[in-house]
Amino acid sequence: MLGIETSCDETAAALYQPEAGLLAHAVHSQVADHAAYGGVVPELASRDHVRKLPGLVQGVLRDAGLEAEALGGVAWTRGPGLPGALMVGAGFARSLAWGLDVPAVGIHHLEGHLLAPLLEPQPPAMPLVALLVSGGHTLLVQVAGFGRYRVLGDSVDDAAGEAFDKTARLLGLPYPGGPAIARLAEAGRPGAVRLPRPMTDRPGLDFSFSGLKTAVLHAVEERGSDEQGRADIAHGFQEAVVETLAIKCRRALEQTGCRRLVVSGGVGANARLRERLDALAAERGFSVHYPRLELCTDNAAMIAYAGALRLAAGERGDLDFSVRPRWPLAELPVPG
Template identity: 65%
Template sequence: MRILGIESSCDETGLALFDTEQGLLAHALHSQVALHAEYGGVVPELASRDHVRKALPLLRSLLEKADIEPQAIDGVAYTAGPGLVGALLVGASIGRSLAFAWGVPAIGVHHMEGHLLAPMLERPAPAFPFVALLVSGGHTLLVEVLGIGQYKILGDTLDDAAGEAFDKTAKLLGLEYPGGPVLAKLALKGDPGRFRFPRPMTNRPGLDFSFSGLKTFALTTFQESNKCDQTRADIARAFQDAVVDTLLIKCRRALQQTGVMRLVIAGGVGANQALRDGLTHMTKALGAELFFPRLEFCTDNGAMIAYAGACRLQAGERQGLEISVRPRWSLEELPALGMSA
């Protein structure tokens, strides 16, 4: 079964072709970073308009790259939520319309299920069950995964997601957009011994997260220090160390509480090298397995949507002719496919 995947939940237009027998055939991505940079963040209306401009040219490029005609496509998957409602509607309208025109089934995919299953595109792929850390600009979740659609949320963020906290802290330090990767690069120059930030909610039971206080702590520290380049680097290092340590502590706790010694990392913050290094050491010490998607599939992309859509279309799920999206949508609401451990 050959599936076209369309991702348009926020500020990246991603398309991909996935074959259930041959694997990933081709993928293409357009980032809107330059478009939103002058505003210091994503402007929803501009994001929606840019998806409209870029989606079909990307599709033509994708089909040419894969040397495939539209008649060879067996289904269309598109991100139906969560995300920015306007951006979601663009992808859903295009995906549903293409499926109707081609006479093939369509399926609306949960954005976070796409991230969660992205490591399945790698070899070796993780086996069920596993614990997943979904960590991005909009989400920080710990999920116990027994099978596709069999998700139990173990911990969620009570305020800012980890990626959002990275971006906001970078902005208050005067760093350019997008702030998260810039802050991580600056942290390499920081003195790890100059500042120590708190590790929020690690001194109490549970697996929930809270990162807004770290942003405030960074702001206060910056205001009370000389605002030179080295101070910025030292604060960046202290902030990143605090976020990484917090994620490590919670992941270790989740593995120990569930007894599942298999950890999957997904989402844009999963590309952070300090986090990858810390998780590698932590899981090795526990004797647990660790799985990452490749760096290009940590951030939003069409490949993860094509894969998740292929799984559900193969199981017989179909979308009606209506075009509908869900800006808010819990993973736990998804139906199970019966693929359990």
């Protein structure tokens, strides 16, 4: 199974075989191209996907020692994501599948992230609860089995990843904001800046981080004029996000009765978040599982894996390669 990912600013290709696992994968990041703009420029992203995707596909085939004719199917990210970027992957994938006379299937980007921890040598069993913190999405999902998902909580405004990027800009840090804030936070003093834990003082599992961004703005105006003040704000912000996510994860596990938590997406690579969730798991007696760091950010390995599962369940695409830039996870069809 060939997987293709072009939903935003990473171009990726991967090969997965159910019997052998992940055979090869490659990712080209466009971060350097977009850093000067403080965020992703959709037109630049689409053009770079056009330039890089064919070479990446050839590269993973070469790394796996395979010819294109060995492919049994092609999986591509149908959404959500940037419309133009998605169309690049869709057009390439459907054309390749048609030329090879193999099936193709469009994959939900968040389903890919949700399943990424299952690519590890000791994958968690289902049922479980998944925390998806990827780019513009922060969700808690109850997973009864493959394709059987129930969204427990969602972002009502800014997602955690967006809050990291916006806070980084307020602190004069480069894009992407997550790694930059994590580095600066190491020099911050615990407790020096106390920021709100949004929507944790009320029942429910939804997320909101726009108010936290506003609180950071006020903190920057008050004490962000020197390096120590900026480090204290970064530390306080990261702690607020991590604690908010941990509180909601605990609530979701208690509400569902599940004893397994998986964490996926770019923010899932944050070391402080992993440390806090590991401590919570030890305290509360549940297990927590993460994909390897290289599979936290957007990648095609998770798309190839999800595609293999959906093809095995009998799902087949047709010659229509329409994309879904906005695609709620709740609308994903149940396999079979």
